[in-house]
Amino acid sequence: xxxxxxxxxxxxxxxxxxxxxxxxxxxxxxxxxxxxxxxxxxxxxxxxxxxxxxxxxxxxxxxxxxxxxxxxxxxxxxxxxxxxxxxxxxxxxxxxxxxxxxxxxxxxxxxxxxxxxxxxxxxxxxxxxxxxxxxxxxxxxxxxxxxxxxxxxxxxxxxxxxxxxxxxxxxxxxxxxxxxxxxxxxxxxxxxxxxxxxxxxxxxxxxxxxxxxxxxxxxxxxxxxxxxxxxxxxxxxxxxxxxxxxxxxxxxxxxxxxxxxxxxxxxxxxxxxxxxxxxxxxxxxxxxxxxxxxxxxxxxxxxxxxxxxxxxxxxxxxxxxxxxxxxxxxxxxxxxxxxxx
Numbered sequence: 001x002x003x004x005x006x007x008x009x010x011x012x013x014x015x016x017x018x019x020x021x022x023x024x025x026x027x028x029x030x031x032x033x034x035x036x037x038x039x040x041x042x043x044x045x046x047x048x049x050x051x052x053x054x055x056x057x058x059x060x061x062x063x064x065x066x067x068x069x070x071x072x073x074x075x076x077x078x079x080x081x082x083x084x085x086x087x088x089x090x091x092x093x094x095x096x097x098x099x100x101x102x103x104x105x106x107x108x109x110x111x112x113x114x115x116x117x118x119x120x121x122x123x124x125x126x127x128x129x130x131x132x133x134x135x136x137x138x139x140x141x142x143x144x145x146x147x148x149x150x151x152x153x154x155x156x157x158x159x160x161x162x163x164x165x166x167x168x169x170x171x172x173x174x175x176x177x178x179x180x181x182x183x184x185x186x187x188x189x190x191x192x193x194x195x196x197x198x199x200x201x202x203x204x205x206x207x208x209x210x211x212x213x214x215x216x217x218x219x220x221x222x223x224x225x226x227x228x229x230x231x232x233x234x235x236x237x238x239x240x241x242x243x244x245x246x247x248x249x250x251x252x253x254x255x256x257x258x259x260x261x262x263x264x265x266x267x268x269x270x271x272x273x274x275x276x277x278x279x280x281x282x283x284x285x286x287x288x289x290x291x292x293x294x295x296x297x298x299x300x301x302x303x304x305x306x307x308x309x310x311x312x313x314x315x316x317x318x319x320x321x322x323x324x325x326x327x328x329x330x331x332x333x334x335x336x337x338x339x340x341x
Contacts, residue, residue: 007059007102011279012066014227018218019069019274025214026207029132029187030077031139034207040081041072041088048089052097061102064092070110070274073208074267074314075117076128078144083124087117107321108281115314129167129203131190132210166193167205169266169304172257175200184264187211208274209267219273228277231286235293236272236300237263243301255305268300271313281321288327296320 026034045068049060071088091113096105118125133139168179168189175195179202183189189204204210222228244262247253262268276282276293283292296316303312 007061009062011227012062014222014225015066015274016062016069018221018227019066019073021214021217022073022208022211022270022274023069025187025211026073026077028138028140029189029204029210030130030207031133031142031144033144034077034139037075037077037079037081037084037207038069038072040084041068044068044085045071045088045092048092049097049101052093053101056101058101063102067091067096067109067113070208071113074110074114074206074270076125077130077204077207078128080124080128083117083121086121087113089113090116103280105280106325108275108278108317110278111275111314111317111321115318118314129205131201132187132204134188134190166200167203167266168261169205171200171202172261172265173255173305177202178257178261179265181260181264184261185212187214205265206267206270209270212264212269215269215273222273222277228273229279229282229289231289232277232282232293233272235290236276236297237268239294239297240268240301241297242294243298247301247305253305256301262301266300266304267313268297271300271317272297275313275317276320281324283324283327283331285328285331288324288331291327292320292324295323 023034023038042065045064046060049064052058053060068088071091072084075084075087091109091111094116095107095109095112096102099105130145133142133145139145166174166177168184171177171179171193175193177193177195179189187204187210189202189210191202193200193202209215219228219233223230223233240262241259244256244259248256248258256262272293276296283289296319299316299319300312303316
């Protein structure tokens with residue numbers, strides 16, 4: 001097998017820089033195990049792309065490391081290492097390489113891997129959400145809350161009915177418990193949920209979605225350096241907020257919480273900033289990009305509160321990926337029709 005050749009991509013380098021605050025926040029809240037998960041994802045993403053690129057005399061792109069980070073940060077903090085490895089292999093292989101490599105893929109590879117493990121290993125994933133560390137130095141000197149199960153909120157666990165966790169979204173839908181919005185914004189999500197005389201642990205969600213503040217810092221860098229299209233960031237948020245207003249205040253759907261809670265929980269911001277903005281799988285014109293992002297935002301809220309998957313982000317983006325080529329074709333034909341007229 002030939003020695004790997006690398007294709008440097010400045011936009012991908014900027015995305016990795018933008019992910020720095022998200023990674024640091026994930027380590028602070030969940031421990032050093034976060035870095036191990038990201039390292040495993042990066043190694044297997046590189047090996048998968050290297051093997052496939054060697055077969056077609058291509059180059060390994062820096063995009064594979066971006067995919068690895070985006071995918072890894074979308075996983076629970078205590079995800080088994082083997083599940084993380086399987087998902088990134090599937091994401092790179094079936095989300096990108098089967099289409100011919102970078103620039104030819106229809107689907108976002110990170111989302112393909114995330115959706116695959118979510119469907120195939122639901123127990124391994126849904127049971128691995130853990131509370132966040134708090135105080136200084138947080139998780140920077142600890143391996144994982146998932147394995148130590150220590151912290152001020154859990155000094156006495158004898159009164160817990162079961163040491164199982166519920167993410168803010170699951171807690172809202174199942175127990176009617178609304179997590180403090182400031183906690184959702186900063187990432188300090190931890191504590192005990194009292195429900196009808198029983199106590200459950202509040203988990204913090206996936207590694208990359210825990211801190212809206214860190215995500216917004218990354219978004220500011222992407223916008224400042226023009227590494228991501230701002231309309232692809234804003235459109236899913238507009239679509240989601242519009243759908244929340246319609247469902248909650250117009251048709252009176254009681255299962256839908258307030259807009260602020262929807263915005264700050266469940267990975268909506270993480271998806272809008274880092275996933276929907278993936279340039280290859282998104283449409284290419286301004287008008288179709290607005291339609292694409294709004295559609296994804298609408299589907300996130302619709303699937304989240306009317307389906308069985310509380311997250312719904314991955315499936316909504318995959319639906320958007322399938323719609324994107326048709327949007328571009330529609331725009332092209334519309335433009336051609338106007339020219340003929």
